[in-house]
Amino acid sequence: MKEYVMGNxxxxxxxxxxxxxxxxxxxxxxxxxxxxxxxxxxxxxIYIEWSVNEKAAMEVAAAAAYxxxxxxxxxxxxxxxVASDPxxxxxYVGVKGGMVIVSxxxxxxxxxxxxxxxxxxxxxxxxxxxxxxSPEEAFAMIQxxxxxxxxxxxxxxxxxxxxxCHAYASIDVPDIFSPGEYEGFVKDSKKWVIFPKLSFANHGxxxxxxxxxxxxxxxxxxxxxxxxxxxKAVIAGGVSYAYAKEFLQDNPxxxxxxxxxxxxxxxxxxRSSLEGVSEVICLEELxxxxxxxxxxxxxxxxxxxxxxxxxDGSVPHNGELxxxxxxxxxxxxxxxxxxxxxxxxxxxxALPMRPPVLCAGCPHRASFYAVKQAMKGRKTVYCGxxxxxxLGNAMPLDMVDTCLCMGAGITMAQGFYHTDREVACFAFxxxxxxxxxGMTGIxxxxxxxxxxxxxxxxxxxxxxxGHQPHPGTGRNMMGNVVDKVSIEKxxxxxxxxxxxxxxxxxxxxxxxxxxxxxxxEGVKAIIFKSPCVAITKPQGLMKISEKxxxxxxxxxxxxxxxxxxxxxxxxxxxxxxxxxxxxxxxxPVDAIGGAGNE
Amino acid sequence: MNRDxxxxxxxxxxxxxxxxxxxxxxxxxxxxVHSAETIGMAQRGGSVTSHVRIGERAQSPLIPLGSxxxxxxxxxxxxxxxxxxxKEGGIVIVNTTPVKPVTESLxxxxxxxxxxxxxxxxxxxxxxxxxxxxxxxxxxAKFLNIFLLGVAAGSGALSIADETLLGEIRKRxxxxxxxxxxxxxxxxxxxxxxxxxxxDEAQ
Ligand code: SF4
Ligand code: SF4
Numbered sequence: 124m125k126e127y128v129m130g131n132x133x134x135x136x137x138x139x140x141x142x143x144x145x146x147x148x149x150x151x152x153x154x155x156x157x158x159x160x161x162x163x164x165x166x167x168x169i170y171i172e173w174s175v176n177e178k179a180a181m182e183v184a185a186a187a188a189y190x191x192x193x194x195x196x197x198x199x200x201x202x203x204x205v206a207s208d209p210x211x212x213x214x215y216v217g218v219k220g221g222m223v224i225v226s227x228x229x230x231x232x233x234x235x236x237x238x239x240x241x242x243x244x245x246x247x248x249x250x251x252x253x254x255x256x257s258p259e260e261a262f263a264m265i266q267x268x269x270x271x272x273x274x275x276x277x278x279x280x281x282x283x284x285x286x287x288c289h290a291y292a293s294i295d296v297p298d299i300f301s302p303g304e305y306e307g308f309v310k311d312s313k314k315w316v317i318f319p320k321l322s323f324a325n326h327g328x329x330x331x332x333x334x335x336x337x338x339x340x341x342x343x344x345x346x347x348x349x350x351x352x353x354x355k356a357v358i359a360g361g362v363s364y365a366y367a368k369e370f371l372q373d374n375p376x377x378x379x380x381x382x383x384x385x386x387x388x389x390x391x392x393x394r395s396s397l398e399g400v401s402e403v404i405c406l407e408e409l410x411x412x413x414x415x416x417x418x419x420x421x422x423x424x425x426x427x428x429x430x431x432x433x434x435d436g437s438v439p440h441n442g443e444l445x446x447x448x449x450x451x452x453x454x455x456x457x458x459x460x461x462x463x464x465x466x467x468x469x470x471x472x473a474l475p476m477r478p479p480v481l482c483a484g485c486p487h488r489a490s491f492y493a494v495k496q497a498m499k500g501r502k503t504v505y506c507g508x509x510x511x512x513x514l515g516n517a518m519p520l521d522m523v524d525t526c527l528c529m530g531a532g533i534t535m536a537q538g539f540y541h542t543d544r545e546v547a548c549f550a551f552x553x554x555x556x557x558x559x560x561g562m563t564g565i566x567x568x569x570x571x572x573x574x575x576x577x578x579x580x581x582x583x584x585x586x587x588x589g590h591q592p593h594p595g596t597g598r599n600m601m602g603n604v605v606d607k608v609s610i611e612k613x614x615x616x617x618x619x620x621x622x623x624x625x626x627x628x629x630x631x632x633x634x635x636x637x638x639x640x641x642x643x644e645g646v647k648a649i650i651f652k653s654p655c656v657a658i659t660k661p662q663g664l665m666k667i668s669e670k671x672x673x674x675x676x677x678x679x680x681x682x683x684x685x686x687x688x689x690x691x692x693x694x695x696x697x698x699x700x701x702x703x704x705x706x707x708x709x710x711p712v713d714a715i716g717g718a719g720n721e
Numbered sequence: 722m723n724r725d726x727x728x729x730x731x732x733x734x735x736x737x738x739x740x741x742x743x744x745x746x747x748x749x750x751x752x753x754v755h756s757a758e759t760i761g762m763a764q765r766g767g768s769v770t771s772h773v774r775i776g777e778r779a780q781s782p783l784i785p786l787g788s789x790x791x792x793x794x795x796x797x798x799x800x801x802x803x804x805x806x807x808k809e810g811g812i813v814i815v816n817t818t819p820v821k822p823v824t825e826s827l828x829x830x831x832x833x834x835x836x837x838x839x840x841x842x843x844x845x846x847x848x849x850x851x852x853x854x855x856x857x858x859x860x861x862a863k864f865l866n867i868f869l870l871g872v873a874a875g876s877g878a879l880s881i882a883d884e885t886l887l888g889e890i891r892k893r894x895x896x897x898x899x900x901x902x903x904x905x906x907x908x909x910x911x912x913x914x915x916x917x918x919x920x921d922e923a924q
Binding site for chain 2: 127465
């Protein structure tokens with residue numbers, strides 16, 4: 124049956140076609156839809172979970188793979204940093220059932236903190252990596268990845284990028300899926316318990332094995348060589364290969380070599396593909412991985428070949444490539460005149476900026492505003508974290524002073540306190556991030572006697588990545604209603620000096636809670652509890668009455684996108700307003716109210 | 722036949738559904754289709770684009786500059802923002818109703834879309850339609866996407882049969898909204914007919 128699916132859907136369906144039994148992951152753009160696709164299809168016999176974080180996902184899946192079942196783990200590239208601890212060791216131990224770790228890279232970066240390259244991680248862990256260039260290919264390649272994983276008893280990385288994950292194409296999918304048979308876990312402490320002796324032995328074995336995998340990859344069908352032999356050739360990986368192909372359609376006669384398995388580098392294949400070539404350009408996003416591998420190969424073999432790419436400035440180091448950038452790069456490389464196909468827009472009027480903002484009615488806005496009001500005139504540091512609420516940095520709220528990585532706000536707030544006892548330190552963390560990597564940080568705060576206030580922005584979902592459930596929501600990916608894990612109980616059990624739960628949309632109570640915490644010594648927490656507006660029904664609509672003196676305080680103070688000016692007068696945009704009521708608590712003349720407020 | 726169609730607008734305007742319907746309808750008619758959407762942080766009140774690439778030629782999911790046969794823009798400034806994608810002789814279908822940026826109320830630039838529309842008229846072939854007006858006749862801003870899809874279909878530049886598009890609309894919108902959406906689509910087609918004449922006059 125043909126299905127038109129997103130790249131992430133293709134990866135999911137490919138894994139199902141490969142008979143995957145256990146699926147675990149943590150949401151992160153651009154990888155989140157993989158697990159969602161599996162849970163939406165009929166997935167009888169497949170175990171699926173959103174784990175609390177990537178490390179947990181990796182370990183859950185590893186156990187399935189130890190048992191001989193096929194296992195899939197999904198995450199975004201920075202998630203792999205979190206999961207790197209188990210992955211490093213797992214690479215030494217190996218697996219029995221096929222285990223594929225999808226780590227989606229994000230050149231640009233479009234929605235990530237870093238432009239890191241998962242291919243480097245594969246090299247670092249000494250495990251194979253597959254690099255698909257399109258959704259169609261991802262569907263087929265993830266099935267191959269499972270085969271190779273089992274053949275060589277090793278976990279395998281699978282590295283799509285945003286343009287593969289979020290592109291749509293039609294895929295021929297099987298009508299029914301069923302997980303493969305598996306033996307179950309067989310005890311063998313010499314195999315499954317990592318000790319220095321085992322690491323020593325397996326390290327040698329892995330390097331020897333990787334030579335064999337490189338040879339095996341040299342005949343892997345997706346590593347391809349197209350076009351007539353030419354003095355100048357192009358070598359590309361990932362979606363850059365698709366861009367190069369598009370350009371060479373109109374400029375034929377150039378050899379195009381495609382690397383689908385960057386590690387272990389298929390040297391035999393590359394060497395034979397570049398026979399007779401004297402100059403080659405490497406097209407790849409993120410790091411110059413293919414380029415460096417090629418240079419290593421040339422150095423070892425004493426080959427004569429000029430290599431250009433990122434290292435000589437022909438290809439930019441940062442940002443993503445595009446069909447246009449590749450056309451420019453290849454035109455320069457091949458000495459073809461550059462075509463400028465876009466019409467000239469120099470004379471275009473100035474375009475309005477549209478930075479991302481918190482949604483109208485978002486409870487985070489109210490939480491930030493309450494802290495800002497309560498702490499007015501005080502010396503403060505506001506440590507932010509990863510999630511929608513990072514957008515609290517925008518004017519007029521301006522409430523995020525730092526943002527580093529998942530969970531870092533909580534621990535950084537402590538560091539700021541230890542370096543400056545005068546400053547009031549706050550950490551803002553979302554509910555999903557709290558479970559993912561905030562809990563250990565708060566224990567650290569209590570143990571090491573920090574003085575800080577934790578603000579948990581609890582909106583009962585993982586909003587940024589598309590509303591996945593988490594331990595606090597009372598639902599899991601097997602469709603079961605489970606006991607909610609209470610953030611309040613956790614914080615109380617850790618022994619905080621104060622834990623207050625408050626509705627952020629009640630401005631007065633929220634300000635009072637912040638002040639109360641500020642006056643208390645030690646580690647305090649406020650749980651601002653109000654659901655994300657994207658998963659709740661609007662509570663009605665605010666109206667601005669005749670009383671309005673058009674002072675625009677409401678607009679200036681909270682920046683809600685539903686507060687707009689029409690012909691110079693402040694108005695509520697009826698399409699956007701959720702009736703959260705925050706603005707009505709700010710207006711100095713009580714001009715904003717709900718139904719009947721005319 | 723190869724066609725590149727870009728759909729653009731502001732997050733929340735319903736561009737994704739329009740692009741899905743175009744892609745699905747083209748596939749239904751036997752074409753190979755690739756497409757891509759803006760997903761993630763950029764969705765929230767930000768500029769969004771969908772690239773729909775129909776035909777064997779497209780190797781990558783994003784439309785190269787100067788290649789789009791049609792830009793279907795849900796907002797005047799977004800049409801200008803993406804104009805570099807339009808190919809020579811391509812057509813821009815644009816909703817004249819501006820979406821003011823959220824920052825507008827803070828630092829009033831006076832943006833109201835007119836400058837953008839004038840610029841578009843100068844640069845390329847434009848069909849400008851008042852989406853706001855159409856939606857108020859239809860009773861909800863929710864129908865903007867299907868109305869604009871109707872305009873795109875009416876222009877003939879999509880080269881997809883109306884019935885195929887309507888078939889996909891019926892499949893993809895909730896049952897109780899099918900009738901209103903079909904009406905929105907037809908209204909889009911009709912508006913084009915009236916506008917087509919004025920466009921001829923202008924030429
Ligand atoms: S009630 Fe006020 S603050 Fe809340 S969404 Fe409506 S306009 Fe915005
Ligand atoms: S704060 Fe009140 S009086 Fe001032 S502009 Fe807003 S609604 Fe009008």
